[in-house]
Amino acid sequence: MPVGFNTDDLMRLDELVATRKKVKQGGLLFSEGDAFTSLYAIRTGFFKTCVTSEDGREQVTGFQMAGEIIGLDGIVSDFHSCNAIALEDAEVCVMPFVNVEELSREFPVLQRHVHKIMSREIVRENGIMMLLGNMRAEERLAAFLLNLVQRLHARGFSQSELILRMTREEIGSYLGLKLETVSRTFSKFSEEGIIEVKQRYVHIIDPEALKKIFNPQVCY
């Protein structure tokens, strides 16, 4: 990014991202109803975001890892409408939204960046709607695993091995399935030799098979 910025610009951009906050595993970064002030860039750790209905049902709306931004839900009403919970000890950069907006007005590159982040989230959720509305359990879990390793790989981790940071229940909530169904589907993939699972450890043996499940070919 530091192209076309002078020293003063860089200092101000640096400042945006200067305040840090640590969140312990299981801790809340923000919750439903909290006043919205800032966006958060995850430096380390892993989060889930979830919404709850009046009668207590929980829907996980996303899992976020280092480099990703959370808090966008708060902009519209100045209050957060979901909970952000750390699934492991985490550290975030606190970016006061007024500063984000001020700097966005000055730096078109940053402005565009912010817009892309929000658009990306909209598109991601479109994909989840397709998953929840049209796909079967195996397709959902295959899509989930492929998405996770892809994001981890982009961060320099293995593209075939991963440690899940979330429980079967949280995966199920995200995918619109019960934890038993998630567990059974893991076992099925394992029996078929597609993956190796041992609790939170997953080894993707046959990524092509997963892709085929996620995106079944129309065969004539």
Add this chain to the structure above:
Amino acid sequence: MPVGFNTDDLMRLDELVATRKKVKQGGLLFSEGDAFTSLYAIRTGFFKTCVTSEDGREQVTGFQMAGEIIGLDGIVSDFHSCNAIALEDAEVCVMPFVNVEELSREFPVLQRHVHKIMSREIVRENGIMMLLGNMRAEERLAAFLLNLVQRLHARGFSQSELILRMTREEIGSYLGLKLETVSRTFSKFSEEGIIEVKQRYVHIIDPEALKKIFNPQVCY
């Protein structure tokens, strides 16, 4: 909005919204893969947006009416990732996104407005995820009807009567249900005296009952 703007400002804002485009019923405003250039503000008419999987399954991701903005999905990749189809003859304002960004930099009120629109869409989709992941058919349809009349009422229409612009199949796609289930659920509500349905015409007789279905009370 016209507070703190001089004549020149107003002219430029007016220009943003000067280009119009008509879309016939059934016509595409944009489709998956189209280059992204503009956001569209609906002036008249009614749209659906939908995504399709490789094997041809369609997921309706939203229904949009006058005053709402479509096209946000295109920002992230400079290509649209969904289709926008007019469900009745429609007219939109074409707002080139470079102009939106330029004016946003100059007018913080507009900037904030754009951010809120994007955040609102994210929050809406969170709600749909809850619907698709956790709710039963009756809850989904109740939520759908309440949301529709609420938005129509905000536009000066009745809060108890509406004409559906979409088919049972499109409602089903949006709600993750088959068209038969949508039809049966309409019939059930009708038998229970909650609504009166005659094809596309719906009269909400007992909105409280709908709210109760959507948001069941925990009774002790």
Add this chain to the structure above:
DNA sequence: AAATTTCTTTGACATACATCAAATATTCTT
């Protein structure tokens, strides 16, 4: 290290919704 709690797996059974099918109603086409 033992005890407790939380998480995961697996089996047996239940159910909400899907699928298939056919009859009507409505809208569009000629």
Add this chain to the structure above:
DNA sequence: AAGAATATTTGATGTATGTCAAAGAAATTT
């Protein structure tokens, strides 16, 4: 206006996933 195409309703039946239950594994607490 007649005929064709599309949309809706309703019934009979099937199935993917949910629910309930219990045992085993892992993590946490004392």
